[in-house]
Amino acid sequence: MNELVSQASERLRSQGGRMTSQRRLLLSILDSLGEHPTAEELLLIARKQDPDLNLSTVYRTLRWLEAENLVSTRLFAEGRRQERFDAALPSEHHHFICTRCKNVIEFDTDLLDEIKTQFQDSSGASVDTGSIELYGLCPDCRQRSIVQETGMEVG
Ligand SMILES: [Zn+2]
Numbered sequence: 001m002n003e004l005v006s007q008a009s010e011r012l013r014s015q016g017g018r019m020t021s022q023r024r025l026l027l028s029i030l031d032s033l034g035e036h037p038t039a040e041e042l043l044l045i046a047r048k049q050d051p052d053l054n055l056s057t058v059y060r061t062l063r064w065l066e067a068e069n070l071v072s073t074r075l076f077a078e079g080r081r082q083e084r085f086d087a088a089l090p091s092e093h094h095h096f097i098c099t100r101c102k103n104v105i106e107f108d109t110d111l112l113d114e115i116k117t118q119f120q121d122s123s124g125a126s127v128d129t130g131s132i133e134l135y136g137l138c139p140d141c142r143q144r145s146i147v148q149e150t151g152m153e154v155g
């Protein structure tokens, strides 16, 4: 059993809820996808295995997971702002978003701790969590744009 499914089953059991086959399907897709799908994208994938699944079930499951801190939502600055769901928890991690192909690359850095400390010291606030978003061209798109502009391959 994958991690998200087993964690969610445990929470459900302690709340007296039950793991339905639709919930299980959504969880295992979220876990194995390793991406940041929107609810609509998740539904599209899940429907291949369960054509009866609908968007409100997907949202209900995602909202519950969010409340249980098993997924977090991300609002990347895309063409239109849409909620994406991130199952890569509990670790605090950051994102690079390619502005051309929308590919998302996750990364870790210790620098955020420094930023938190700096901000806490200067503002007197207390910071719990934070996340960095970087935007630009991913390696593939960068390569492609260089080839288009110059006709030259770069290594
Ligand atoms: Zn992520």
Ligand SMILES: [Zn+2]
Residues within 6 Å of the ligand: 098, 099, 100, 101, 102, 103, 137, 138, 139, 140, 141, 142
């Ligand atoms: Zn790209």
